[in-house]
Amino acid sequence: MFDRFVPSDLMTSHWDNDCDKPKTDFKKARIIQRAFRQFQEKELSNARLARNSLPNDNTPDDRKFLGLTRYxxxxxxxxxxxxxxxxxxxxxxxxxxxxxxxxxxxxxxxxxIPVNWISSKKSQLQIRFQKRLLKIGA
Known part of the structure; x- marks a missing residue:
């Protein structure tokens, strides 16, 4: 009268597998490449444009605003x-x-942590931007 269920009918063998992940390394690389291309095609933010506009003036990393950590x-x-x-x-x-x-x-x-640290770094970056704007405008 009653049929018995077999585990294969309930697809229990598929429950432990992730279907959304690629099964090969090649497909993983494709997904990463596609995501990186989409990231590159985005419009640049204002902060990124400002950072890219500053030339490398051989300032060491410990003196740059973005490379210096609080001390x-x-x-x-x-x-x-x-x-x-x-x-x-x-x-x-x-x-x-x-x-x-x-x-x-x-x-x-x-x-x-000294309070004047952030204000000195802001003024340092502002001076660098002003020098760059003077070069561009002249």
Whole structure:
């Protein structure tokens, strides 16, 4: 009366196979080549156009804006000096009501990243762009 199901009827042998992946290395290479061609044919972004417009002026990578990473500096203030500074600000906070809005809550850090790093790198890149624009315009 009842027919029994066989695993091949349910296609269980195909469940473990990925059908969307190419089976040979040659087809994988084709997919990668096609994706790279599509990437090359895209319109260049403004950032990429700006980067490509700058000539290679033999500036070492550690001085370039995009090649330089943030660096940590050893704090010149010792922990004791920081604690003294902190207690002084707490006293000012307790006495002067108007100063309460301008209090900065900080913790001691032995190494810190300087705040002026990003502004100096921005100005460096701006100077490079201005020099390039003067050459193009002249």
């Amino acid at each position: 940590k500096v050893k704090n010149s203030q010792t922990r004791e000096q920081f604690n003294q500074w902190h207690t002084k600000w707490i006293e000012i906070y307790k006495t002067d009501y108007m100063m309460r809005s301008s209090i900065i809550i900080r913790q001691y850090e032995e190494y810190y």
